[in-house]
Amino acid sequence: MEKFGFSISKGRQIDYEANDRRVADFIYEREPSFRLCIECGGCSATCTTGNLTKFSLREIHILIKRGENDKVREDIKKCMLCGKCTLVCPRGVNTRNIVMLAKQAFIKSDEYAV
Amino acid sequence: MSKHVIVIGGGVAGLEAAGQLSKAGIEVSLIEKDSLTGGHLNNWYKLFPDRRHSSEVKAYLDGISLNDRIRLLTGTTVEKFHRNKSHFSIITDKGKELSADAVVVATGFDLFKSEKKEEYGYGIYDNVISSSDLEVMFRSGKIVLQNGTVPKTIGIVHCVGSRDEKAGNLYCSKLCCVTAVKQAIELREHLPASKVFCFYMDMRMGGAFYEELYREAQEEWAVNFIRGKVSEASETIDNKLVIKVEDTLAGRPLKMELDLLVLMAGMEMSEGGKKIATLSGLTTGQNRFFSAADPHYGSNRSNINGVFYAGTCTAPMNITETISHARAAVSDVMDYLKESN
Numbered sequence: 001m002e003k004f005g006f007s008i009s010k011g012r013q014i015d016y017e018a019n020d021r022r023v024a025d026f027i028y029e030r031e032p033s034f035r036l037c038i039e040c041g042g043c044s045a046t047c048t049t050g051n052l053t054k055f056s057l058r059e060i061h062i063l064i065k066r067g068e069n070d071k072v073r074e075d076i077k078k079c080m081l082c083g084k085c086t087l088v089c090p091r092g093v094n095t096r097n098i099v100m101l102a103k104q105a106f107i108k109s110d111e112y113a114v
Numbered sequence: 115m116s117k118h119v120i121v122i123g124g125g126v127a128g129l130e131a132a133g134q135l136s137k138a139g140i141e142v143s144l145i146e147k148d149s150l151t152g153g154h155l156n157n158w159y160k161l162f163p164d165r166r167h168s169s170e171v172k173a174y175l176d177g178i179s180l181n182d183r184i185r186l187l188t189g190t191t192v193e194k195f196h197r198n199k200s201h202f203s204i205i206t207d208k209g210k211e212l213s214a215d216a217v218v219v220a221t222g223f224d225l226f227k228s229e230k231k232e233e234y235g236y237g238i239y240d241n242v243i244s245s246s247d248l249e250v251m252f253r254s255g256k257i258v259l260q261n262g263t264v265p266k267t268i269g270i271v272h273c274v275g276s277r278d279e280k281a282g283n284l285y286c287s288k289l290c291c292v293t294a295v296k297q298a299i300e301l302r303e304h305l306p307a308s309k310v311f312c313f314y315m316d317m318r319m320g321g322a323f324y325e326e327l328y329r330e331a332q333e334e335w336a337v338n339f340i341r342g343k344v345s346e347a348s349e350t351i352d353n354k355l356v357i358k359v360e361d362t363l364a365g366r367p368l369k370m371e372l373d374l375l376v377l378m379a380g381m382e383m384s385e386g387g388k389k390i391a392t393l394s395g396l397t398t399g400q401n402r403f404f405s406a407a408d409p410h411y412g413s414n415r416s417n418i419n420g421v422f423y424a425g426t427c428t429a430p431m432n433i434t435e436t437i438s439h440a441r442a443a444v445s446d447v448m449d450y451l452k453e454s455n
Contacts, residue, residue: 014361016370028336035332038317039341039363062364065338091329 019067026105027064027098034098036091037061043085043095049078057085057095064102073106116141117451120204120214122192122390125153126175126433127425128220130440131447133178135218138448142184143212145204147386149189151179153222159252161433162289162296163323171433191386195393200420200454215454216447219396219404219416220424220440221387225379226275226283233346234271234377241265241355242347242375244274245293252297257304261353265308265373268301269357270294271344272314276380285401287380287430291318294378295331302335311338311370313359321432340368347375381430396421404428414443420454422446 027034043057044050050057055078063072076099085095117140121132124146132144150156152175158168179186187206194205203213228236228244235242240260243251251257259265272294276287291314298310317339319325331337342359349355354371361368383402391398397417399405404427407415414422424443425436 012366014364014366014368016368032333035336036329038339059364062361066361066364066368068364068366 014066014068016066020069021065021067023069023072023102023105024064024067027101030101031094031097033091033093034061036093038091040090042088042090046084046088048082048084049080053078055079057099060102061098069106072102076102076106117216118143118214119216119218119447119451120145120202120212121218121220121424122204123153123220123222123386123425123427124148124151124186124188125220125222125425126155126171126436127222127427127440127443128153128218129175129179130437131218131220131424131443132184133175133181134441134444135447136181136183137178138444140183140447140451143214144179144184144186145190145192145206145212146186146188147191151175151186151188154225154246155433157246157249157253159249160296160300162292163321163327165296165300192390192393195390197394197418197420202420215420216450217421218424218443218447219387219390219421219427220443221384221390221427223381223387223426223430224384226281226287226382228274228377228379230281231274231278231377234274234344234375235347235349235355236377239347239349239355239375240353241373242377244377244379245290245297246379248297248301248376252300252304255304257301259373263373264305266305267370267372268305268308268310268374268376269344269355269370269372270298270310270312270376270378272312272378273343274377274379275382277315281380283380283382283401285430286318288318288320289430289432290378290380291316292321292324292327294376295319295324295328295337297376298337299327299331299335302337309338310335311340311372313340313342313344313357315341315343342368381426384427387427394418394421401429414439414446420450422450 041058049055079099083096121128121144132142135142152172155168191207193207196203202217205211275281301310319328342362344357344359347355347357397405406413422443424440
């Protein structure tokens with residue numbers, strides 16, 4: 001078949017029902033402070049990784065909560081676990097532990113991840 | 115001879131003003147359009163932020179306003195408003211003429227009529243309700259969908275009729291956010307198996323212990339907060355609601371299926387207040403509420419000497435602020451009566 005270089009673009013919409021939020025549930029269960037995030041962006045502002053590469057812990061939080069795991073799975077490996085994000089968080093979210101737990105959840109991908 | 119003051123409106127502000135005036139030895143006529151005093155309080159379930167039952171506040175207001183000095187005229191409206199120097203006379207719909215040395219206007223607010231935001235489907239879809247409908251459901255203890263089943267996924271839309279040029283209201287009603295948080299907690303309390311989502315533009319938790327309640331909603335009740343203004347709701351063939359919203363913090367559009375959608379209706383100048391403005395010549399502002407003589411130190415005084423404002427006829431206020439405002443109005447009335455002696 002002749003190829004003309006056209007393709008169907010993937011929708012950008014988050015389909016809440018279709019998404020799998022087991023990674024989020026895994027974290028909620030083990031680190032309840034995950035619920036307290038108000039998306040202020042303090043963590044991303046202080047983050048060394050985020051200042052040098054395209055990485056936002058704030059965005060990662062929200063993507064996990066929506067079940068948009070694909071982007072997070074690779075991105076989260078960039079975190080150096082320095083813990084500055086935890087120091088600046090105004091809501092007392094244990095952000096460092098959330099990264100640890102997310103990594104665990106992805107490693108146990110057979111059980112938890114999409 | 116004792117002085118006489120007419121209070122128009124028997125809600126929280128009117129009852130408090132009448133009660134405090136009577137304590138100061140003033141004769142009061144309290145005009146209320148409904149058959150019961152208490153106003154919106156009669157429909158509310160529990161109050162934010164401490165979630166005490168509204169009937170406790172009503173009992174307090176009854177306690178100070180049921181006495182010999184207050185003549186209660188329920189089921190009555192004002193039809194004529196005259197002023198002759200320092201003397202006021204009001205004619206009611208029943209043809210009764212009342213005269214007074216001063217008038218306190220406490221005509222309160224009306225809730226924004228949610229059907230005006232047609233895109234949310236209030237009055238069109240079965241399971242789209244307003245915040246005040248939900249209060250009534252809480253009072254009855256029965257939170258069910260039109261078909262009698264229990265909702266599992268519930269969405270709450272903030273800013274319905276507030277901060278919305280299309281609704282004609284540029285202002286923030288300032289209490290809908292905390293009402294949403296309170297109702298989200300109560301939904302989770304009544305229906306522990308439910309999931310609750312609040313869709314907000316900003317969380318405006320500007321009152322004592324409001325932010326703490328927001329935190330409690332997240333921490334103890336697992337309420338989800340999604341930043342974005344819901345653009346529209348539609349109904350599926352199996353009677354579910356689908357909403358469209360941008361998850362502005364993810365930077366992506368989002369669609370979600372819900373069983374029940376609750377609209378946080380804002381506060382507007384009441385129809386009763388608008389009528390009083392027309393009859394009396396009291397001035398109103400761009401937001402249609404009565405405009406105070408001075409926004410900083412004269413929020414109880416009006417453009418007419420001897421007419422005073424109490425409560426939400428001047429701006430959205432919570433109950434604490436309304437009661438304080440009504441007391442301040444009484445202080446201004448007492449000064450005025452002393453000076454005009």
